[in-house]
Amino acid sequence: MTSRFADGLAVGADLEEIAERAVGQALSRLGEQADLVCFFICGDDPDDVARAGQRAMALAPEAHVIGCSATGVIGGGEGVELTPSVSAWAATLGEARLTTFALETLNAEDRFVVVGLPDRNPDDHVAILLADPYSFPTDAFVERSADVLGDLPLIGGLANGVGGRGSVRLFADGEVYTEGAIGVVLSGPVRIRTVVSQGCRPIGPSMVVTRAEDNLLLELAGQPALARLEDIVSELDEDDRELVAAGLQIGIAIDEYAERHERGDFLIRGVIGIDPEREAVAIGDIVEVGRTVRFQVRDAATADEDLYDLLDAHKAEFGQADGALLFSCNGRGSAMFGSADHDPVALRETLGPIGMAGFFAAGEVGPVGGHNHVHGFTASVLVFSSGATGDA
Numbered sequence: 001m002t003s004r005f006a007d008g009l010a011v012g013a014d015l016e017e018i019a020e021r022a023v024g025q026a027l028s029r030l031g032e033q034a035d036l037v038c039f040f041i042c043g044d045d046p047d048d049v050a051r052a053g054q055r056a057m058a059l060a061p062e063a064h065v066i067g068c069s070a071t072g073v074i075g076g077g078e079g080v081e082l083t084p085s086v087s088a089w090a091a092t093l094g095e096a097r098l099t100t101f102a103l104e105t106l107n108a109e110d111r112f113v114v115v116g117l118p119d120r121n122p123d124d125h126v127a128i129l130l131a132d133p134y135s136f137p138t139d140a141f142v143e144r145s146a147d148v149l150g151d152l153p154l155i156g157g158l159a160n161g162v163g164g165r166g167s168v169r170l171f172a173d174g175e176v177y178t179e180g181a182i183g184v185v186l187s188g189p190v191r192i193r194t195v196v197s198q199g200c201r202p203i204g205p206s207m208v209v210t211r212a213e214d215n216l217l218l219e220l221a222g223q224p225a226l227a228r229l230e231d232i233v234s235e236l237d238e239d240d241r242e243l244v245a246a247g248l249q250i251g252i253a254i255d256e257y258a259e260r261h262e263r264g265d266f267l268i269r270g271v272i273g274i275d276p277e278r279e280a281v282a283i284g285d286i287v288e289v290g291r292t293v294r295f296q297v298r299d300a301a302t303a304d305e306d307l308y309d310l311l312d313a314h315k316a317e318f319g320q321a322d323g324a325l326l327f328s329c330n331g332r333g334s335a336m337f338g339s340a341d342h343d344p345v346a347l348r349e350t351l352g353p354i355g356m357a358g359f360f361a362a363g364e365v366g367p368v369g370g371h372n373h374v375h376g377f378t379a380s381v382l383v384f385s386s387g388a389t390g391d392a
Contacts, residue, residue, distance in 0.1 A: 005323025005355030009075030079340030135179035157361025199303030204232030254369030326358030
């Protein structure tokens with residue numbers, strides 16, 4: 001049996017009614033029994049969101065169902081931000097196996113322990129992860145996921161609610177969760193790949209970290225890091241200087257042995273401050289001495305080009321896409337592109353009129369360079385395609 005995918009989107013004041021409408025659209029367009037249903041709800045009142053989620057789950061009692069609250073949803077080829085809305089996605093996946101899970105953390109002396117992970121199987125291909133950023137240590141869990149999950153790719157996003165802390169709701173197979181993380185592992189004969197668009201372009205040269213302390217870069221290529229940065233900025237044009245002022249990034253090279261490091265060859269992290277006394281640059285990660293880094297900027301034009309290039313490359317390599325889940329940063333959409341529709345339109349224009357849904361996340365999860373990471377201002381996409389079966 002071949003895989004099929006469909007989506008639905010509904011906007012309106014009554015969350016339960018639009019949840020029923022969005023999920024109903026996806027299920028009716030699918031035209032057969034769904035194996036997996038995902039839904040995303042934007043609403044003002046978390047109790048209303050919970051009731052809408054329960055209604056959504058009840059509509060597909062035979063399927064595995066996951067979902068979460070969000071500040072914006074994606075479906076029907078468009079995005080909707082900060083407006084009561086529900087998007088839904090339904091899939092038949094043939095002989096694939098689905099294992100839903102719910103994670104919670106327990107404190108054990110000076111560390112946390114995550115419980116609820118399913119057992120690994122050799123034919124696991126990907127895990128979709130939806131997490132509450134206020135109660136679940138997503139960054140630490142994802143960065144160390146290889147310790148317990150091996151090379152299993154993780155993709156998904158940090159849920160949120162219009163009310164912030166305490167307003168997040170997660171849904172999995174009939175249950176409502178107010179904290180932790182939920183998700184599903186896809187195993188067996190399922191055709192999937194991940195696409196992670198970080199949307200940055202490099203400025204200045206690549207440099208080796210020659211001295212560092214925790215998240216402080218002290219020396220780059222043997223010179224004070226701040227002096228190196230000032231030299232780079234002084235040579236930029238006015239437009240790029242404005243981008244630096246709006247939010248400078250830094251890229252950590254994925255492949256240290258590459259002859260050149262250009263756009264797309266880095267894991268992007270934010271520059272979060274400077275220490276003039278130590279002539280240091282503080283970044284949102286810890287980088288070891290000897291790693292190669294390169295400063296980066298991000299704007300709408302670069303983010304647009306990066307996403308289209310990656311999706312075109314995916315189609316060229318893996319062929320026709322059938323469905324997709326899209327986890328787009330809530331800093332993209334209208335804030336970056338002037339339209340909430342940019343990312344879903346990009347998928348539709350490159351991959352075709354496929355069943356596709358998702359949400360605007362408070363942080364995106366996806367693999368870069370063979371390792372799982374939490375990102376910002378990123379579009380993380382799980383693409384189901386008709387190419388050869390394989391890992392994400």
